[in-house]
Amino acid sequence: MSATVQSRSLLTEADKAELQKICGEAVRFDEPLAAYTSWKIGGPADAWISAESESQLAGVMRFCLRRKMPWFALGSGSNLLIGDGGIRGLVLRLAGDFTEIALRDDATHVTVQAGASASMALVTAKAASLGAIGIGSLAGIPGTVGGSLRMNAGTDFEMGDFVREVWVQSPSKPEPHAVSIQYFYRHTTLARDAIVSRVSLAFERGDPKTVREEMQSRLVRRKATQPIALPNAGSCFRNPEGDKAARLIEAVGAKGWREGGAEVSPLHANFINNVNGASAKDVAMLLARVRREVYDRLGVELQLEVHLVGVFTDE
Ligand SMILES: Cc1cc2nc3c(=O)[nH]c(=O)nc-3n(C[C@H](O)[C@H](O)[C@H](O)COP(=O)(O)OP(=O)(O)OC[C@H]3O[C@@H](n4cnc5c(N)ncnc54)[C@H](O)[C@@H]3O)c2cc1C
CATH class of the missing domain: 3.30.465.10 (Uridine Diphospho-n-acetylenolpyruvylglucosamine Reductase; domain 3)
Incomplete structure (x- = not known):
């Protein structure tokens, strides 16, 4: 399912020029983030920066302070659901010395x-x-x-x-x-x-x-x-005290449930796989449906383990 959410960049042309001065080739604007997540989902970052050294990162941090610019640290994106509208401000990846x-x-x-x-x-x-x-x-x-x-x-x-x-x-x-x-x-x-x-x-x-x-x-x-060969983000929900989220999700019969291109894994109920071009909205809707069903039928309020970041709503 294709995503249609769009948002305006927080960066002015002067900001872009300054970031290019600090980071050189290592900054990209309006960079789609799906490729940087294990779910293969996520809209664009206003600026995507791959910082190579502590001194370059310090320069970016000073820019953020001066411009009150929001920023987000991206690791390998294996625990993230990034909204279809992407992330406003800077997305920082670490490379080189790091x-x-x-x-x-x-x-x-x-x-x-x-x-x-x-x-x-x-x-x-x-x-x-x-x-x-x-x-x-x-x-x-x-x-x-x-x-x-x-x-x-x-x-x-x-x-x-x-x-x-x-x-x-x-x-x-x-x-x-x-x-x-x-x-x-x-x-x-x-x-x-x-x-x-x-x-x-x-x-x-x-x-x-x-x-x-x-x-x-x-x-x-x-x-x-675990369905490690498919795009997913590992366990979606934390295990509640003394129990397993996967056991509860399986108990309400959610294995195989689908929303758009997202599917609750038939192998491990706490995993949601991107089986067919899922959007962040598909995954978010499936997460909500699983959570609601487990609460309604078993009285347990599951807490998310994956981090939801960026813009999810249509503007
Ligand atoms: C198949 C599979 C199996 C998994 N198995 C496990 C498991 O057994 N146990 C487990 O705990 N997790 C598991 N995970 C989840 C995930 O791999 C872990 O949470 C992992 O530690 C996330 O690291 P990341 O670099 O991908 O972080 P990301 O997903 O990129 O980011 C996660 C959070 O960390 C923050 N972050 C990233 N880098 C930095 C930084 N340098 N400084 C500050 N904040 C930062 C981000 O802002 C975000 O809030 C699994 C995931 C998959 C896909």
Whole structure:
């Protein structure tokens, strides 16, 4: 189903010229965002910026402060439903220096220092090869380090269990600085106006072969139980205390429900797949229908795990 929502850009021609001065080739205007999300859904960003270094990011942050410009941090877009009307202001992706990963090990510990846009797949594979105990819990999460930090992503163990230090940048404090954060189930106290630039993680060190085998068996289990080959954003709803969202959604018979090009996965009820050019509106309507049915029939109010961002309404 094609999206028809449109909104006006917040950027003036002077803003565009200034952003080009700060970012050079790394800024694009009215850039469609669907390609940057695992759902393959989302309208255009007024400006899409791929920042290569902490100093370039600091320049963008200063611009945002001066112009009171809204901005949004985009990781690998694996937990996002971006509205068909896109995102007003700046969408910031981190690249270049922010993809670096450095590992150290001693007799007892493995430490990982990673830029915020390093992929979790690479971090987990490298850390496993040094025997980082618990890393299997973070394996198979198709996100970046920064996005996974913001989400406190994980399975039985979560990012927050391993974090040693986090550096962020923000419009009010553009240079990288360390912050202390609290971690909860799929959310954290990381300030809304902070973009994570670097993270250091620490793991106890075990036998690399055992750690790798455990990680491998988790990846195999994932493949069998999740529709990982289809465009989706993983689990849409958080698990309610003491229960599983997937179990509740399956119990109301929602597997296979469709809205436009969106379908509740027949394999894993908490996943919604984009099976045929779904719009954000299709997915949002399906999410609402599932949530309503679970509440009406089972009395449980499901909370979204995926973040809904940008413009959803027709203007
Ligand atoms: C097939 C599949 C399986 C999944 N399995 C799991 C799982 O087992 N466990 C789990 O927890 N999640 C899972 N997810 C969800 C998702 O992969 C995680 O939430 C992931 O950590 C999101 O990272 P991202 O880089 O894609 O973030 P995005 O989706 O790009 O962004 C998510 C949030 O983080 C913010 N953000 C991104 N980068 C930064 C940054 N540098 N600084 C500050 N904020 C930032 C964004 O603004 C947004 O609010 C799965 C998703 C898929 C598609």
